[in-house]
Structure formats: C-alpha cells, structure tokens
Amino acid sequence: MSSKSTDDPVFKALAHHRRREILDLLKDAPRTTGALCEMFPGMDRCTVMQHLKVLEEADLIVARKEGRERWNHLNSLPIKHIYDRWISAYAGHALSILDRLRSDLEGQPEQ
Numbered sequence: 158m159s160s161k162s163t164d165d166p167v168f169k170a171l172a173h174h175r176r177r178e179i180l181d182l183l184k185d186a187p188r189t190t191g192a193l194c195e196m197f198p199g200m201d202r203c204t205v206m207q208h209l210k211v212l213e214e215a216d217l218i219v220a221r222k223e224g225r226e227r228w229n230h231l232n233s234l235p236i237k238h239i240y241d242r243w244i245s246a247y248a249g250h251a252l253s254i255l256d257r258l259r260s261d262l263e264g265q266p267e268q
C-alpha cells in the first residue's frame with residue numbers, strides 16, 4: 158500500500174485559508190482568474206495563480222480557457238469523497254456515543 162493517500166492533495170489544498178476562500182467564491186459561480194485576483198487585492202497575481210494550481214492539482218477546480226480568459230469551476234466531488242470517507246463515518250460514531258451517554262444519564266436516578 159502506498160504511503161501517500163489520494164486524499165493528501167485535497168487535504169493539502171484545503172489546509173490554506175486563502176484556498177478555502179477561493180473555493181467559497183467559486184461555490185457561487187465560476188470566475189475568471191482575473192476576477193479572482195481582484196477579490197484578493199493583498200495578493201499579487203502570481204500568488205493567486207499558485208493557489209489555483211494547488212487547487213487544480215487536487216482536482217478541486219477545473220480550469221477552462223475561453224479565448225483569452227481562464228475560467229475556474231468548482232469541482233466538489235473530492236470534498237464529497239472526503240466527507241464520505243472521513244467526516245460522516247466519524248460523525249456517526251460520535252452521535253452513537255452521545256446517544257449512549259444521553260441514555261445513561263436519563264437512566265440514572267435524580268440525586
């Protein structure tokens with residue numbers, strides 16, 4: 158078994174707050190690279206493009222060229238895969254523990 162998981166690039170991409178902000182913007186609608194650069198006036202274009210590259214390598218965005226513009230589209234399937242593999246399984250476990258705790262507390266006589 159490989160020591161590198163296919164989820165690693167997704168976790169790496171999601172680890173940086175700017176990349177999460179970019180994904181939040183793309184949730185509403187696809188945006189051009191230029192429009193994304195305008196949304197982050199504190200970052201130069203090269204830095205925004207580096208973040209986009211990490212997101213694209215993690216398959217979290219799909220870039221399409223239309224003429225001179227590069228449109229960035231959100232691909233939420235890798236996030237759903239992370240949710241299915243990690244979050245939902247652990248959330249279900251946590252809920253069963255909380256349910257058992259509630260049952261135990263309700264079953265105790267009042268003091």
